Amino acid sequence: MLIELKDVRKIYKVGVERIQALDGVSLEVRENEYLAVMGSSGSGKSTLMNILGCLDRCTSGQYLLGGHDTTRLGSSRLAQIRNEQIGFVFQSFELLPRTSALKNVELPLLYSRKQGWWNRRKLANASLERVGLAGRIRHRPNQLSGGEKQRVAIARALVGGPSLLLADEPTGNLDTKTSEDILALFDRLHEEGQTIIMVTHEEDIARHAHRVIRMRDGKIISDEKQTGRKPA
Amino acid sequence: MSGTIWLPIRILLLILQSVWLALGQIWSNKIRSALTTIGIIIGVASVTAVIAALSGLKASVLTEFESIGTTTIFAGPDLPREGKFRNLPWHKIQFEKKDLENLLENCPSLEVYTPATWRSTSVRYGEQTVENMLIRGINNSWHKIENRSVIDGRPFSIIDEEQGWQVCLITEEVKKELKLDKDCVGQEIQIDGRSFRIVGVVEERISAFDMGRSKAEVYIPYETEWKLWRNHPVILAKAKKPEVAEEAREELRFYLRKCKGLKPGDPDLFRIETVEQVLRQFEKVSIIITTIATGVVGISLLVGGVGIMNIMLVSVSERTREIGLRKAVGAKPSAILLQFLVEAVILCFFGGLLGVLGGQGMTSALARIPNAHLDKAYIPMWAIGLAFGFSALVGIIFGMFPAAKAASLDPIEALRHE
Numbered sequence A: 001m002l003i004e005l006k007d008v009r010k011i012y013k014v015g016v017e018r019i020q021a022l023d024g025v026s027l028e029v030r031e032n033e034y035l036a037v038m039g040s041s042g043s044g045k046s047t048l049m050n051i052l053g054c055l056d057r058c059t060s061g062q063y064l065l066g067g068h069d070t071t072r073l074g075s076s077r078l079a080q081i082r083n084e085q086i087g088f089v090f091q092s093f094e095l096l097p098r099t100s101a102l103k104n105v106e107l108p109l110l111y112s113r114k115q116g117w118w119n120r121r122k123l124a125n126a127s128l129e130r131v132g133l134a135g136r137i138r139h140r141p142n143q144l145s146g147g148e149k150q151r152v153a154i155a156r157a158l159v160g161g162p163s164l165l166l167a168d169e170p171t172g173n174l175d176t177k178t179s180e181d182i183l184a185l186f187d188r189l190h191e192e193g194q195t196i197i198m199v200t201h202e203e204d205i206a207r208h209a210h211r212v213i214r215m216r217d218g219k220i221i222s223d224e225k226q227t228g229r230k231p232a
Numbered sequence B: 001m002s003g004t005i006w007l008p009i010r011i012l013l014l015i016l017q018s019v020w021l022a023l024g025q026i027w028s029n030k031i032r033s034a035l036t037t038i039g040i041i042i043g044v045a046s047v048t049a050v051i052a053a054l055s056g057l058k059a060s061v062l063t064e065f066e067s068i069g070t071t072t073i074f075a076g077p078d079l080p081r082e083g084k085f086r087n088l089p090w091h092k093i094q095f096e097k098k099d100l101e102n103l104l105e106n107c108p109s110l111e112v113y114t115p116a117t118w119r120s121t122s123v124r125y126g127e128q129t130v131e132n133m134l135i136r137g138i139n140n141s142w143h144k145i146e147n148r149s150v151i152d153g154r155p156f157s158i159i160d161e162e163q164g165w166q167v168c169l170i171t172e173e174v175k176k177e178l179k180l181d182k183d184c185v186g187q188e189i190q191i192d193g194r195s196f197r198i199v200g201v202v203e204e205r206i207s208a209f210d211m212g213r214s215k216a217e218v219y220i221p222y223e224t225e226w227k228l229w230r231n232h233p234v235i236l237a238k239a240k241k242p243e244v245a246e247e248a249r250e251e252l253r254f255y256l257r258k259c260k261g262l263k264p265g266d267p268d269l270f271r272i273e274t275v276e277q278v279l280r281q282f283e284k285v286s287i288i289i290t291t292i293a294t295g296v297v298g299i300s301l302l303v304g305g306v307g308i309m310n311i312m313l314v315s316v317s318e319r320t321r322e323i324g325l326r327k328a329v330g331a332k333p334s335a336i337l338l339q340f341l342v343e344a345v346i347l348c349f350f351g352g353l354l355g356v357l358g359g360q361g362m363t364s365a366l367a368r369i370p371n372a373h374l375d376k377a378y379i380p381m382w383a384i385g386l387a388f389g390f391s392a393l394v395g396i397i398f399g400m401f402p403a404a405k406a407a408s409l410d411p412i413e414a415l416r417h418e
């Protein structure tokens, strides 16, 4: 089992108000699953993704990643896990401005314990090639289209060979045509063995996944396998 | 995967990487970075220039004293500043001629001594008169003490000294001022209306304390000075070796107290100075100046450091999203801390570098000021090391807070930052 969430809760305190963003979420995800998380705005999807991505800690409950409990780990250890095991794709790309696509993709390797600088360029190039951007390595973010930017971001997420690819509304800022390209890329990555968890609130997009969970008010209200998948 | 890289190498790589990132960051904010470091530049430049000037001055003074020798001792009458002897009339404390007669027997550590006087008066040769010419009464042993020999003619003889003959030695400068002939030995000049025969010319010594000009001085035997003008002497003496200079000084003090009939507990009615002492005083003064300069520099480095801190805080706030992203892809807090700390240190280091260059420029300018005795001014290596060390320290101290702030940012919050 790649992911095990056990009764995870997340409470935000804003002033005196307590917001229960996750209210007892339990979830198991196996290797090479392709999972879509759906739900209306404010239902806790991003909170869940941040916890899965070790960007945030839950208030109570337990999160096992690859069988290891992450709940008690310090921020350095979590950083290392993010670096080695997780690739995160954001809705707004989050590329460094004035920095080439190649340098952006190299970024996670800068903080890797395992990769020396001698491997960086090679790995980044391979990753860009994998997302179909071999011809754009010298471009800066402001010279790329929205779809290309998101591909660079995906290449960056993949460059360290993560066991888990997380994408929080990866097509939220893209038009339909470009979104389809990105989803086709995800389908292909999944076929290559990548575990993917993707947040979306469009049924059309969720149809690419093998399994869909729906959330409301911080709870999982349904969890079903999809059979009639849209062909890539 | 190639396995985990050995920790020290990883740290080294991380530092190199931080340096590289910092250089890029500084380069992309050139003007801002330059303005930020001005405080440091000025601080470092002024301290290195002050240290350079002092080192130069010290070198000049040392050469000066080395030529006189560290064995020279001076003793002259002096009133104590307090106590019952404070208001003694001058004639009670001045040295008597007879006091000097047994000096060498009583001070075994002294090699030679001379009674000495100086005063200025008018000197005439033919139509040419010079007012305020320095007249020094000396004995032959003076040449040995001050290490200045007679280059033309002869020094005073025993007969000159015992009989108090009206003979004199002059310096080259006197020749010029009195418009004497080139070969003036044997000619007569008028000192205070009395005729003196020139018997020789004393070699010049240009002293750092004379603003680089050679001095017009006329020397006459001390005995003559006494006979004609009743001028009481001070003592110039030379210890046998530098190691016994202090002993010689004590012997002289003991002897002079005996001459003055001083009882135990009475203060000295004279002052004894050695070159060692003067050197030590100079040393003291230069330490004081260095301390003050260091203080001033400390303040300007502080101001510079606050500037660095300010700009680093601005930088952290501007780059909050970038920091969030770096953390999201796996940068540990320590890596972020290092990155910003290195950036602050490099900024300060550049400041230090430009400061040292500026200080070198100021030093070269100082060295060119005529007659200021700073031609030997140089920035010693330790000062350069100190400048860089301090700059780096300022960078670490004032960069720490912004860097820690960056390191402690929460990745999600940071990524949400507008």
Ligand SMILES: Nc1ncnc2c1ncn2[C@@H]1O[C@H](COP(=O)(O)OP(=O)(O)O)[C@@H](O)[C@H]1O
Pocket (backbone or CB within 6 Å): A012, A013, A014, A019, A020, A021, A039, A040, A041, A042, A043, A044, A045, A046, A047, A048
């Ligand atoms: N940092 C935060 N501070 C306070 N409340 C938050 C914070 N982040 C999220 N929330 C709240 O938690 C709930 C879930 O948010 P989120 O997970 O972003 O929802 P979604 O991604 O499904 O739209 C919302 O009510 C939101 O207002």
Ligand SMILES: [Mg+2]
Pocket (backbone or CB within 6 Å): A045, A046, A047
């Ligand atoms: Mg969301």
